[in-house]
Each structure stands twice: as structure tokens, then as C-alpha cells.
Amino acid sequence: MFQIDRFGRQPIYEQIIDQVEQLIGSGALSPGDQLPSVRSLSQTLSANPNTLQKAYTELERRGVTVSVPGSGRFISKDAPRLVIEGMQSFLDEITALSAKLCLSRVPKESVLQAVNTAYEANANGNQPQDQSAQGPTE
Amino acid sequence: MIIAQNLTKRFSDVAALDQLNCHIPEGCVYGLVGANGAGKSTFLRLACGVYRPDEGSITMDGHDIYENIQLKKRFAFVPDEFWMLPQSTVRRMATFYASSYEHFDFKRFESLAHELNLPVSKPLSTFSKGMRRQAATILALSSGADHYFFDETFDGLDPVMRNLVKQKLYAEVFDRGATVIITSHSLRELEDTCDQLALLYKGGIVLESDVGDLKTSLFKLQVAFSGDYDASAFEGLEVLNINRQGSVSTLIVRGSKEKSHALLAAKAPLLLETLPLTLEEVFIYEMEALGYAFETAEGGNKQ
Numbered sequence: 001m002f003q004i005d006r007f008g009r010q011p012i013y014e015q016i017i018d019q020v021e022q023l024i025g026s027g028a029l030s031p032g033d034q035l036p037s038v039r040s041l042s043q044t045l046s047a048n049p050n051t052l053q054k055a056y057t058e059l060e061r062r063g064v065t066v067s068v069p070g071s072g073r074f075i076s077k078d079a080p081r082l083v084i085e086g087m088q089s090f091l092d093e094i095t096a097l098s099a100k101l102c103l104s105r106v107p108k109e110s111v112l113q114a115v116n117t118a119y120e121a122n123a124n125g126n127q128p129q130d131q132s133a134q135g136p137t138e
Numbered sequence: 139m140i141i142a143q144n145l146t147k148r149f150s151d152v153a154a155l156d157q158l159n160c161h162i163p164e165g166c167v168y169g170l171v172g173a174n175g176a177g178k179s180t181f182l183r184l185a186c187g188v189y190r191p192d193e194g195s196i197t198m199d200g201h202d203i204y205e206n207i208q209l210k211k212r213f214a215f216v217p218d219e220f221w222m223l224p225q226s227t228v229r230r231m232a233t234f235y236a237s238s239y240e241h242f243d244f245k246r247f248e249s250l251a252h253e254l255n256l257p258v259s260k261p262l263s264t265f266s267k268g269m270r271r272q273a274a275t276i277l278a279l280s281s282g283a284d285h286y287f288f289d290e291t292f293d294g295l296d297p298v299m300r301n302l303v304k305q306k307l308y309a310e311v312f313d314r315g316a317t318v319i320i321t322s323h324s325l326r327e328l329e330d331t332c333d334q335l336a337l338l339y340k341g342g343i344v345l346e347s348d349v350g351d352l353k354t355s356l357f358k359l360q361v362a363f364s365g366d367y368d369a370s371a372f373e374g375l376e377v378l379n380i381n382r383q384g385s386v387s388t389l390i391v392r393g394s395k396e397k398s399h400a401l402l403a404a405k406a407p408l409l410l411e412t413l414p415l416t417l418e419e420v421f422i423y424e425m426e427a428l429g430y431a432f433e434t435a436e437g438g439n440k441q
Contacts, residue, residue, distance in 0.1 A: 006330050010414065011350045042308045046301045048167055049312040050333040054350065103408070 001036065004045055012047060016055035021064065024075060024083045031080070035065060035073040062086075139163050140185060140203075140285075140317070144194030146341075147180050154180040156341035157194065162334075165315040167307070169328035169349075171421065172338030178321035179218070181338070182287045185319065186215045198285075211239060214278035218289045220270045228258040228273045232280070241282025250276040254302065268294045279306055284316045292320070292327055304331060329417040337421060345424055349417070356420050359389040361402055362409040374401055378423050390415070390423050 002019050004012055023029040038056060042049040056073060059065045064082055067073045076082075094115075101111055140162040147155040155177045162168050170178050183189045184196050187203040187210050195202060198209050222231060228251065236242035251258045254272050262273065271294040278286055286307065292300055310316035322328050328335060329349060337345040347355070356378070362385045363371060369380065372389060375398050379390040386409065391398050395412055402410055415423075 007326070011353050012330075013350055039309070039312050042312060043305050046304045046308070048331060048333050049308050050166065051349070054333075 013051050013055040021083050024079050029075050031075050031077045033075045140198050142196045145191055145196050146193035148192050153341050158342050160343050164317055166334050167318045167332045169332030169335045170321040176338040177341045179289050182289050186213045186287055212283050213285045214281045214283035215287045216274045216278050216291045220274040222262045235277050239281040243280045247280035284314055286318045288320045325418045356392050356415055357395055358413040359391050360411040361407050362386045363407050
């Protein structure tokens with residue numbers, strides 16, 4: 001379910017958080033789905049259980065998961081909404097990228113074209129709920 | 139909880155450990171890194187009660203560890219060179235271990251040996267270095283201890299074995315709240331394995347931190363301004379290192395990523411990018427700040 005890049009610059013606990021959120025975003029994990037236990041995940045990934053616990057704690061703090069004592073951790077009702085809200089940072093990235101492109105004198109039409117292409121290529125069946133993803137240009 | 143206070147150990151006139159302080163909580167995987175001769179192995183031998191401190195103390199739950207039999211039953215030490223009885227087999231060593239560890243689990247020992255495919259009735263003298271490490275590791279894991287000390291032990295193991303040993307250790311940590319201390323000079327290995335890291339330098343701990351926090355406390359900034367500029371452009375940042383090529387400067391900065399970014403962004407840069415550092419880079423710069431060029435086994439400063 002999770003893929004850890006041990007040689008990446010991103011800390012492992014952040015990788016886990018990001019991947020859970022991506023799986024929720026894509027619909028592979030839906031509210032009510034159970035997450036693997038820290039112990040089984042630690043064994044399958046050969047990863048430090050304390051690190052994984054930290055990732056799970058953070059997911060719970062964000063409200064993406066809820067834990068039910070005795071039965072485990074589940075994706076919360078609010079998770080899909082929270083994940084979309086969390087996508088703001090990606091929009092900020094688009095803004096930053098657009099700023100760079102603007103400074104390099106790439107015409108605005110080309111940037112908008114690139115955004116449209118990406119949306120057309122990936123929008124099959126998985127209609128994005130928010131079409132205003134074009135970053136404001138500064 | 140293992141606590142070292144002003145721990146000092148001298149060998150003739152050389153202080154291997156000098157006024158070292160640290161806290162190692164239960165259930166943590168604690169990594170000790172440092173150059174050769176920094177005092178890693180000395181620390182482990184003090185921690186498992188083989189050496190007596192010259193000054194200061196090292197205690198577990200408030201009791202001195204040196205020659206404390208009750209405590210030592212809870213410790214299993216896997217040294218870099220495994221000591222064995224002459225002409226013994228692994229099974230004979232298991233009996234030997236069981237004479238000191240009253241909770242030694244022979245069932246677990248046999249099943250681990252089977253899992254690792256280790257011939258328990260062949261003489262240990264015919265074993266390769268890696269196989270001896272494996273033998274020492276399964277003996278430790280069967281000892282019933284809940285504190286495991288590894289001195290450079292992952293070095294001699296192949297990747298498959300390494301994963302297996304890690305899985306076993308993690309199960310111990312999770313199921314029994316076991317504490318693991320690992321020394322190494324391979325940061326990659328420790329970054330991956332530990333949740334707490336300490337950097338030993340000249341017999342003292344100069345840096346102790348959560349692995350996750352370490353990676354986020356320092357970062358790299360690439361910045362360029364139009365026209366000429368000097369170091370005064372970076373006032374207000376805690377800069378550890380500047381490397382300038384042409385108009386582009388690469389800075390290693392400590393502190394908040396967002397604040398630093400905002401501070402420079404306000405100066406209308408041509409280029410401004412923040413990049414995370416690898417743990418290796420974090421250590422290199424921390425060591426440089428101490429005036430020491432850290433030699434890394436893996437070829438060092440990756441871009």
C-alpha cells in the first residue's frame with residue numbers, strides 16, 4: 001500500500017502522511033476504510049514503528065483519520081474534504097512556478113494551456129470539484 | 139530510561155568520553171554516529187556495564203549499571219567482534235548465554251536460526267564474518283533482554299539479513315517497548331533505522347535530536363539577485379555556509395523555512411529556491427560548524 005523511498009530527502013513519516021492523503025484524494029481510500037496497524041506496517045516496510053506512529057498521530061491530529069480503541073484506525077468522514085483543502089499548498093506551488101515562468105518571459109497563454117492539458121488528460125471519470133486551479137499571477 | 143551525567147572515561151591520558159550527557163528513553167531506537175575514535179564503542183561498553191566510569195555516572199532507572207547483575211540481565215550487547223568459546227557451535231553458545239540470561243528462550247533461538255538458515259551445530263570458527271554477526275544477533279534476540287546494544291553490527295550484514303534483523307528489532311520495540319542503541323558511521327543506515335540520533339564528537343554529544351526534526355531544522359537556499367550584492371543581503375538569517383558561484387549563492391540556513399523564504403523574497407531575487415538537505419548534509423554542516431570535516435563512507439556531499 002505504501003512505498004517508502006529510503007534514499008529520498010523527504011522524511012519517512014512525511015512520506016507516509018503524503019501517501020495516505022494521495023490515496024484519499026484519488027479515492028483509493030474512502031471514509032471508513034481501515035489503515036494497516038503500526039505493527040504490521042512496521043514489519044512489511046521494515047520501518048521503525050516509532051516513526052510510523054508519529055505519522056499516524058499527525059494524520060489523526062489533522063482529522064484525516066480517527067482511531068477506534070480496540071479496532072484500529074479508520075479514514076474519517078471529513079478526510080476527502082480536508083485533503084482537498086490541503087491541496088492549497090500545491091496551488092501555492094503553481095503560483096510560485098507561474099511567477100518563475102513569468103520572470104522568464106513565458107507567455108501567460110502557454111501556462112494556461114499547460115494547466116488545461118493536464119486537466120483534460122486526467123479528468124476522465126474523476127471530475128475535479130474545483131476548476132479554478134489556475135494560479136493567480138502576481 | 140538510561141541517563142548519562144557528566145560521563146567520563148579515560149584510557150591512560152586520553153579521555154575517550156568527556157563529560158557526556160544524554161537521556162535514552164524506553165522504547166526508542168537510538169543511533170550514535172561519530173567519526174572513528176569519537177567514543178561510540180566506549181559509550182556502549184559503559185552503557186552495558188563493562189567499563190566503570192572514571193567520573194560522572196551512567197544509570198538505568200536511577201541505578202548504576204556497572205557490575206549490576208540485575209540490570210545486566212536486561213541488556214544484550216552485540217559487539218563488533220563476537221567473542222566465542224573456543225571450538226564452540228552456535229548451539230553451545232546458546233547454552234552459555236542461557237547460563238547468564240535466566241529468561242533465555244531456546245525455542246525462539248531455534249526458530250530464528252531456522253529463519254536465518256544458520257547452521258547451529260557447525261563450529262563457529264568455520265563461519266564467515268557476516269554469519270558470526272548473525273549468530274551474535276540471534277543469541278541477543280533470544281536472551282530475553284529488553285535493551286539491545288549494537289556496535290557497528292549492521293555493517294557486516296547483507297541487505298536481506300539487515301531487513302530481517304530490523305523487522306525482529308522493531309517487533310521487540312513495538313511489542314515489549316524494548317530500547318535499541320545502534321552505533322554506526324553510516325548515516326544512511328541510521329537515518330533509516332533510528333528515531334533519535336546523537337552525534338558524538340571528541341567524547342561528547344554535540345547534537346541530539348529526533349530524526350525527523352533534524353532534517354527539517356536545516357535547509358538549503360538558492361538565491362540570486364540582479365546586480366552586485368554581498369553577505370549583508372542575508373542579514374537576519376542564521377547562515378551556516380555560503381557558496382557563491384557567479385550571481386547565484388547557495389546558503390545553508392538554520393531556522394524556519396517559511397520565514398527565511400519570505401525575508402529573501404522581499405528583496406526581489408531573480409531566483410529563490412529552498413531545498414531540503416539529506417541527513418548526511420545536515421551532519422556535514424553541523425560538523426563543519428564545529429570545525430571538523432566529516433568524512434563520509436558514501437562519498438559525502440550529494441547534490
